[in-house]
Amino acid sequence: MPSEFQAVTVDYLAIAPMLIVVGGALIGVIVEAFAPRERRHTVQVWLTTTTLLVALAVLAVWSRDHMAVTLGGSIAVDGVALFLQGTLLALSVLGVLVMAERFGGVGSDAFTPMGASTPGSTQESVATRAGYATSEVFPLTLFAVVGMMIFVSANDLITMFVGLEVLSLPLYIMTGLARRRRLLSQEAALKYFLLGAFSSAFFLFGAALLYGYSGSTDLKELSRAITTSTGDLDALLLPGVVLVLVGLLFKVGAVPFHSWTPDAYQGAPTPVTGFMAACTKLAAFGAILRLTYVGVGANRWDWQLGVVAVAILTMVVGAVLSVTQTDVKRLLAYSSVAHAGFILVGVLAFSQAAIGGVMFYLLAYGAMTIAAFAIVTMVRQDGSEASHLSQWAGLGRRHPVVAGSFAFLLLAFAGIPLTSGFTAKFAAFAPAVESGTTGVVMVVVGVLASAVTAFVYVRLIVLMYFTEPVEGVVALTPSIPSTVAITVGLAVTLIAGVAPTWVLQLAGNASQFLL
Numbered sequence: 001m002p003s004e005f006q007a008v009t010v011d012y013l014a015i016a017p018m019l020i021v022v023g024g025a026l027i028g029v030i031v032e033a034f035a036p037r038e039r040r041h042t043v044q045v046w047l048t049t050t051t052l053l054v055a056l057a058v059l060a061v062w063s064r065d066h067m068a069v070t071l072g073g074s075i076a077v078d079g080v081a082l083f084l085q086g087t088l089l090a091l092s093v094l095g096v097l098v099m100a101e102r103f104g105g106v107g108s109d110a111f112t113p114m115g116a117s118t119p120g121s122t123q124e125s126v127a128t129r130a131g132y133a134t135s136e137v138f139p140l141t142l143f144a145v146v147g148m149m150i151f152v153s154a155n156d157l158i159t160m161f162v163g164l165e166v167l168s169l170p171l172y173i174m175t176g177l178a179r180r181r182r183l184l185s186q187e188a189a190l191k192y193f194l195l196g197a198f199s200s201a202f203f204l205f206g207a208a209l210l211y212g213y214s215g216s217t218d219l220k221e222l223s224r225a226i227t228t229s230t231g232d233l234d235a236l237l238l239p240g241v242v243l244v245l246v247g248l249l250f251k252v253g254a255v256p257f258h259s260w261t262p263d264a265y266q267g268a269p270t271p272v273t274g275f276m277a278a279c280t281k282l283a284a285f286g287a288i289l290r291l292t293y294v295g296v297g298a299n300r301w302d303w304q305l306g307v308v309a310v311a312i313l314t315m316v317v318g319a320v321l322s323v324t325q326t327d328v329k330r331l332l333a334y335s336s337v338a339h340a341g342f343i344l345v346g347v348l349a350f351s352q353a354a355i356g357g358v359m360f361y362l363l364a365y366g367a368m369t370i371a372a373f374a375i376v377t378m379v380r381q382d383g384s385e386a387s388h389l390s391q392w393a394g395l396g397r398r399h400p401v402v403a404g405s406f407a408f409l410l411l412a413f414a415g416i417p418l419t420s421g422f423t424a425k426f427a428a429f430a431p432a433v434e435s436g437t438t439g440v441v442m443v444v445v446g447v448l449a450s451a452v453t454a455f456v457y458v459r460l461i462v463l464m465y466f467t468e469p470v471e472g473v474v475a476l477t478p479s480i481p482s483t484v485a486i487t488v489g490l491a492v493t494l495i496a497g498v499a500p501t502w503v504l505q506l507a508g509n510a511s512q513f514l515l
Contacts, residue, residue, distance in 0.1 A: 008072035013062050015075060017055040017085060018149045021142055024051025028139030037132065041107045044138035045100040045481075049093055051142060056089040069514050073218055074156040076290070079510035081153035083359050084286040088152070088279055091366040092145050094488055095275035097481035098374040099137060107133020110269035110377060112179045119182030134177055140170035141275070148279055152286030155294070157207040157217040157244070160287055164203060164247070167283060168196050171276055175268040180384050188267025195250070195260045203247025209240030210296075219295035226298040241296050241303050248291065251284035252340045253333075255313040262325075265333035270385060273329060274373030277336050278366035285343055285362055289355060292347065294513050300350065308348060308438055312445050314341030319449035322456045328376055328387050331456065332369075335413055338453055339365055345442045346428030349435040355511035357427035360504055364412075364420035364496050371489025372409045374482055375402060381473045389460065394469025402475040403464045405490055410461060412493045414454035420496035425450065427504060 012019070024047060031043050059082060069076045103109040111134040114127035147167025154160035176189030211217050213236040214225035226237065246257065253261040265273045292300065318338030325331040343365075346358040379386045379395065379402070386392065396403035412419035429446060432439035478486065496503055 009070065011066055011068045011070040011077070013066040014068050014070050014077040017059040017063060017089070018146060020055040020058060021051060021089075021146050021149065024048065024055075025139045025142035025146060027051075028142060032136050032139060038106075040135040041100075041102075041133045044135045045096070048096050048138040048142060052089050052093045052096065052145070056086060056093070059086050059089065067514060069155060071159075073220070074159040075150070075153050076155040076294075076514050077153055078514035079512045080286070080289065080355065080359070083507060083510035084152040084282060084362070085149050087359070087363045087366065088145065088148050088282055091278045091282070091363075091370060092141070092275070094367070094370045094485040095271065095279065096138065096141060097485040098274060098370060098377065099141070099269075099271040101271070101374075101377060101479055101482045103476050103479075107135060108137065108271075110179055110271050111137055111177045112182060112185075115173075115177045119186070124182075137174055137177060137272075140174055144170040144174075145279070148283035151283040152290070154287065154290065155219050157210060157219070157222075157295075160291075161200070161203060161207060163283075163287070164200060164251070167280065168200070168251075171272070171280065172196065174272045175264055175276075177272075178267065178269040181267070184267040185269070186267075188264045192260050192264040199247045199250035199257070202243045202250075206240045206243025206245075206247065209236045209243065213237050213240060219290065222295045223298055226296065237299060238302050241299070242306070244291065245288075245303070245307065248284055248288050249310060252281050252288070252343075253314075253337050254310050254340050254344065255317045255337065256310075258314070258317070258337045258340075261337055262330045262333040265336070266327060266329045266387075270329065270373050270377045273332075274370040277332070277373070278369045281336070281340065281343075282362045282366055285347070285358060288347060289358065290513065293350070293355070297350065304348065305438075307344065308442060311341050311344035311348060311442055314338070314344065315446055315449040316341075319452040322453055325456075326389050328389060328392065328460075329373075331389070331460075332372060332376075335453060335456075336369070338449055339413075341449070342425060342428060342446050345432045345439070345446050348442065349431035349439055351431045351435065352511050353508070354428070354431035354435075356504065356508035357424075357429075357431055359507040359511065360427045360496075360500070361424040363503065363507070364424040364493070367489045367492035367496075368409050368412045368420065371486045371493070372406065372413075374478070374486050374489070375406045375409070377482075378402060378475045378478055379473065380476055381470070386470075386473050389463065391470050391473050392460065393463050393467040394465075395473065395475065396465035398469050398473075399475040405486065407461045407464065408490065409493060410457035412497070414457045415450050416454075418494075418497045420493045420500070423497055423500040423504070427507075 113132035117124035150163030172193040176186045178185035214222045250257040322334035412421035415421040415425045429443045
């Protein structure tokens with residue numbers, strides 16, 4: 001006889017921030033359908049930022065007092081989830097402010113007026129002259145944020161997969177909406193989509209194997225199955241863990257699953273690149289933390305060395321290939337790959353201090369990344385973004401504030417003391433050193449890779465300050481929203497480097513999973 005249906009209990013206050021973001025996204029779709037075209041951009045910007053700020057306020061005030069495993073055990077609202085969701089919402093606000101930049105135009109400067117048009121076609125020219133604006137990027141951003149929030153709090157492999165797809169699909173679309181270099185943008189979107197589909201397939205196949213092993217997709221039940229295993233189905237465990245990790249490592253851009261990163265970062269609209277680099281990496285590492293610490297940590301000796309090799313490869317490849325780059329966005333893309341390796345070093349330390357260090361790293365890296373890409377959008381030559389390194393020559397002489405801000409962020413990426421980058425690397429590397437010989441080896445490789453990337457960043461700083469300016473290259477004056485985003489990014493980078501105690505303590509106190 002079938003058992004009686006049992007309705008799941010839902011703590012609505014615990015998941016209220018996610019519900020608010022979903023509601024804002026749905027309202028954004030209605031606005032896109034019915035609002036007058038000339039008002040859509042303004043309405044969408046206000047709606048999106050307000051939604052994110054309200055969700056952040058609710059999370060800070062109410063959700064922290066309602067930590068629980070809810071929705072039938074599929075969502076865990078614990079300290080780790082709340083810290084990452086709060087960081088995600090704050091970074092998303094900064095990302096949206098950069099996306100809203102017009103530089104005197106009608107709609108967002110970075111996005112094509114008609115995404116469905118063929119690059120260079122008459123249709124696209126007509127859309128430009130008519131003042132059309134691709135304001136649908138704002139509800140798409142909210143949908144991506146919802147997926148990310150689900151991703152970092154998913155306590156179940158099926159829920160984690162849903163979060164993965166909800167965050168990925170809007171990003172595939174947004175990657176192909178660049179106003180300039182449209183063919184490159186569409187090519188990047190196609191590559192991102194195809195490789196993302198492969199990664200989703202790996203994740204799903206691995207989840208199926210783990211379900212076959214444990215009889216459940218719940219991470220707690222998976223952990224219990226590992227600790228009480230009779231050995232009959234052990235052949236399914238390691239392949240399942242590896243395949244799920246492949247799907248997650250793809251999202252963080254770890255080697256050898258990083259090939260989408262430079263192309264997608266270069267081809268996507270620059271504000272979307274900053275949003276992806278900061279928020280997608282945060283969400284994916286949140287999922288990796290929960291999977292490895294809550295779900296499959298009991299058998300980590302079987303797969304840990306493989307992920308250690310991935311971390312070392314990621315640091316080395318990201319650092320070495322960044323030396324050869326001639327495009328600022330591709331340089332920052334390979335820098336992002338290297339930083340993924342640095343964060344993996346912290347993840348593999350397997351301690352509570354490591355969780356706090358990783359979360360601090362994700363906050364610091366996200367703030368400096370969004371600010372850096374916001375500055376990249378400002379530097380132009382003949383109306384197009386001056387992304388080639390040679391075009392940045394002498395920028396410090398003509399635009400000292402812009403160049404100085406960018407140089408400070410580059411020093412933070414390099415991990416120079418008195419910046420958040422230094423504190424973040426220390427917070428991630430210190431637990432790894434304490435974890436044993438393997439951790440020490442990873443930290444040594446990380447320090448050497450940091451030295452290589454520091455050379456790359458210093459070379460760009462020298463180019464900006466000690467070479468003759470390129471004719472026609474200017475830094476546009478940003479609007480108030482972009483200025484706020486850059487200022488906040490710089491402030492976080494400075495404060496988290498000079499006085500990081502409060503943020504480190506907050507991350508440390510939040511580094512507890514609910515089982």
